[in-house]
Amino acid sequence: MAFFKKKKIEKDESYYLASQWTLMWRKLKKHTLAKISMVILLILYLGAAFADFLAPYGLEEFSSLYKDTAPTKIYWSDEEGNSCAPYVYKLKKENIKGRDENGKLYMETVVTEDTSEKFYLTFFVEGCEYKIFGLIPGNIHLYGLVNEAGEVDRSARINIFGADRYGGCIFSRILFGAQVSLTVPFVSAAISFVLGILLGGVSGYFGGWIDNVIQRVIEVLSAIPSIPLWLALSAAIPPDISVSAMYLYITIILSFIGWTGLARVVRGKFISLRNEDFVMAARLAGVSDFKIIVKHMVPGFLSYLIVNLTLGIPGSILGETSMSYLGLGMKAPATSWGVLLQETERLADVAQCPWKMIPLIFVIVTVLAFNFLGDGMRDAADPYK
Amino acid sequence: MLKYIGKRLLMFIPTILIISVLIFFIIQLPPGDYVTSYVAAMAAEGEIFTAEEIQELRVYYGLDDPWYIQYFDWMKGIITEGDFGFSFEHNKPVWDVIMERLPLTLAVSFVILVFQYAVSLPVGIYCANHQYSVGDYFWSFVGFVGTATPNFLLAIIIMYWIYVETGEVYLGLFSTEMLANGMRWEYVPEFLFRCLIPLIVIGTSGTCGIIRTVRAQMLDEQSRQYTLTARAKGCSEATITYKYCLRAALNPVVSGLSGSLRTIFSGSTVSAIVMNLQIQGPVLLAALKSQDMYLAGTIVMVQAILVVVGTLLSDIALAWLDPRIRFSERG
Numbered sequence: 001m002a003f004f005k006k007k008k009i010e011k012d013e014s015y016y017l018a019s020q021w022t023l024m025w026r027k028l029k030k031h032t033l034a035k036i037s038m039v040i041l042l043i044l045y046l047g048a049a050f051a052d053f054l055a056p057y058g059l060e061e062f063s064s065l066y067k068d069t070a071p072t073k074i075y076w077s078d079e080e081g082n083s084c085a086p087y088v089y090k091l092k093k094e095n096i097k098g099r100d101e102n103g104k105l106y107m108e109t110v111v112t113e114d115t116s117e118k119f120y121l122t123f124f125v126e127g128c129e130y131k132i133f134g135l136i137p138g139n140i141h142l143y144g145l146v147n148e149a150g151e152v153d154r155s156a157r158i159n160i161f162g163a164d165r166y167g168g169c170i171f172s173r174i175l176f177g178a179q180v181s182l183t184v185p186f187v188s189a190a191i192s193f194v195l196g197i198l199l200g201g202v203s204g205y206f207g208g209w210i211d212n213v214i215q216r217v218i219e220v221l222s223a224i225p226s227i228p229l230w231l232a233l234s235a236a237i238p239p240d241i242s243v244s245a246m247y248l249y250i251t252i253i254l255s256f257i258g259w260t261g262l263a264r265v266v267r268g269k270f271i272s273l274r275n276e277d278f279v280m281a282a283r284l285a286g287v288s289d290f291k292i293i294v295k296h297m298v299p300g301f302l303s304y305l306i307v308n309l310t311l312g313i314p315g316s317i318l319g320e321t322s323m324s325y326l327g328l329g330m331k332a333p334a335t336s337w338g339v340l341l342q343e344t345e346r347l348a349d350v351a352q353c354p355w356k357m358i359p360l361i362f363v364i365v366t367v368l369a370f371n372f373l374g375d376g377m378r379d380a381a382d383p384y385k
Numbered sequence: 386m387l388k389y390i391g392k393r394l395l396m397f398i399p400t401i402l403i404i405s406v407l408i409f410f411i412i413q414l415p416p417g418d419y420v421t422s423y424v425a426a427m428a429a430e431g432e433i434f435t436a437e438e439i440q441e442l443r444v445y446y447g448l449d450d451p452w453y454i455q456y457f458d459w460m461k462g463i464i465t466e467g468d469f470g471f472s473f474e475h476n477k478p479v480w481d482v483i484m485e486r487l488p489l490t491l492a493v494s495f496v497i498l499v500f501q502y503a504v505s506l507p508v509g510i511y512c513a514n515h516q517y518s519v520g521d522y523f524w525s526f527v528g529f530v531g532t533a534t535p536n537f538l539l540a541i542i543i544m545y546w547i548y549v550e551t552g553e554v555y556l557g558l559f560s561t562e563m564l565a566n567g568m569r570w571e572y573v574p575e576f577l578f579r580c581l582i583p584l585i586v587i588g589t590s591g592t593c594g595i596i597r598t599v600r601a602q603m604l605d606e607q608s609r610q611y612t613l614t615a616r617a618k619g620c621s622e623a624t625i626t627y628k629y630c631l632r633a634a635l636n637p638v639v640s641g642l643s644g645s646l647r648t649i650f651s652g653s654t655v656s657a658i659v660m661n662l663q664i665q666g667p668v669l670l671a672a673l674k675s676q677d678m679y680l681a682g683t684i685v686m687v688q689a690i691l692v693v694v695g696t697l698l699s700d701i702a703l704a705w706l707d708p709r710i711r712f713s714e715r716g
């Protein structure tokens with residue numbers, strides 16, 4: 001009996017002694033959808049981080065023979081129907097000559113499978129050179145094709161998600177695109193976070209005319225519909241700049257608009273906290289304003305801010321995607337999910353090559369995952385639940 | 386109440402002025418101006434301008450002045466003559482270009498707004514009254530996915546789906562026959578069907594957002610003491626729902642009006658480009674790309690003003706709905 005009682009006390013103690021973060025984490029783990037979303041996001045981010053290794057082809061590798069071709073068909077059994085190691089055929093161009101029902105001569109070029117030679121699907125195949133994180137060099141790719149002699153053969157390609165209009169592998173491009181589409185929102189969220197805390201904090205902590213000015217600025221910025229504002233700002237980006245500079249511009253634009261909501265929340269929190277005894281005590285003890293804000297006040301509602309930020313990330317993912325989609329963001333050969341979606345611009349293209357909508361699934365899954373995660377975090381951060 | 390409205394109206398003018406400065410500044414940001422982009426386009430076709438000619442064109446269009454002088458000229462024109470400047474690309478006054486599409490833009494936005502509230506309020510109330518029923522789960526799921534799915538991507542999916550199902554491409558609000566023959570009665574069903582697509586595409590996220598808010602608010606209000614009192618006194622469920630709870634629950638819905646407008650404009654810009662709607666989004670994009678600054682500036686201005694007006698209206702509605710706001714403003 002005494003044993004059980006002790007156990008219960010220990011459990012109580014671990015509950016009462018647990019930090020705010022531990023409590024949040026425990027509640028979050030109980031939220032099934034949030035947990036699934038976390039796993040999905042983890043997979044997506046790992047995919048982006050190791051894109052060079054996971055993608056069978058590099059950004060510059062494309063083959064005009066394969067342009068607009070459907071996902072490569074993988075055969076699991078040989079001609080007699082016996083199962084064997086998976087293999088694919090390469091494509092070849094064929095000129096067809098014939099007469100239609102009116103007896104008119106016509107000629108067309110079709111791309112068909114060349115069944116004379118098999119190419120086996122193998123793991124850890126040598127491909128183009130890369131450097132993961134710009135540091136770790138390598139040339140081994142997760143999967144690739146070898147010919148019957150077991151040698152790497154570049155003439156055959158495997159595009160599991162089909163090929164784009166230049167004949168690049170959509171799967172590889174999704175992975176490389178994720179490096180932009182998944183990190184831009186994070187960097188811009190980080191910038192918005194700093195701006196929001198700083199300006200919202202100053203506004204709420206000092207009050208008076210500073211508060212008035214900052215509030216008017218927020219009001220004005222949030223009165224302008226966001227996408228026209230994005231368009232206007234991204235039209236201001238000089239057209240011929242390097243990929244990294246473009247990346248920088250896009251993040252700055254997104255964070256320039258993203259901070260206002262956060263600043264409003266922070267201001268409200270500061271106004272309610274600034275008259276609390278512990279702030280007064282710190283001020284009397286001669287702590288500097290900056291230190292009071294950063295050390296004493298912000299930790300009090302940091303969890304709330306992080307939730308807010310998570311819910312804001314889908315917005316910036318979409319911002320980047322729509323900017324690139326409209327040709328105002330990333331430009332080829334650099335890629336992002338928005339750039340990939342440009343190929344869906346004409347409905348006729350989509351109807352002929354429905355696999356070009358695959359990047360769309362990635363965007364929607366990511367946005368949904370962030371939303372569910374944010375929702376779970378909001379529940380977890382709510383002390384009344 | 387009147388004093389409150391007056392105060393809000395006074396705030397309206399400086400806000401609009403600041404917005405106009407900001408918009409003009411942003412649109413001025415790109416290096417070069419319409420003359421340089423025009424000259425570049427002409428050079429591609431073999432027409433070469435000399436430096437003097439370029440300078441002459443600049444002076445002619447008033448592009449040689451610093452941006453704040455251009456801004457003051459622009460503002461002066463708007464205030465004194467109602468002249469919003471000249472669209473270089475369309476070669477006519479900005480106001481004429483805008484008026485070609487403004488009525489349809491406003492109509493589309495207004496219909497979407499009405500659609501949002503007409504669908505989401507009953508659904509939200511239903512979900513709250515039948516918490517944890519199958520219908521509630523269904524709508525909650527739809528609501529969640531709907532808020533999260535980006536507008537213009539939804540447009541691509543729906544248009545592809547319609548194409549696969551019917552084999553026809555529904556782009557824009559008017560078919561080529563309608564444009565050629567003018568509007569006739571037999572086209573009305575098709576026109577309505579064409580309207581339905583942008584309605585769903587642009588309206589979904591807002592609708593789903595309001596459903597979630599209304600549901601949460603109604604559930605909140607239903608657990609309040611006053612609801613219990615009303616029920617104990619024998620009020621009918623309808624009275625409790627519509628007269629007591631709904632009125633209190635509407636508060637965040639009404640204050641979200643300007644947000645809804647903002648989402649509609651934001652959402653419709655890219656979706657309109659995807660769906661080839663004859664509204665202002667595509668014109669804005671083209672104007673921004675060719676640096677047709679007065680046109681771009683005026684379009685963004687019109688949208689921003691509408692949002693500010695929306696905020697104003699929702700603030701007034703809130704004060705009317707909730708006496709606490711009126712009193713706190715007076716005190």
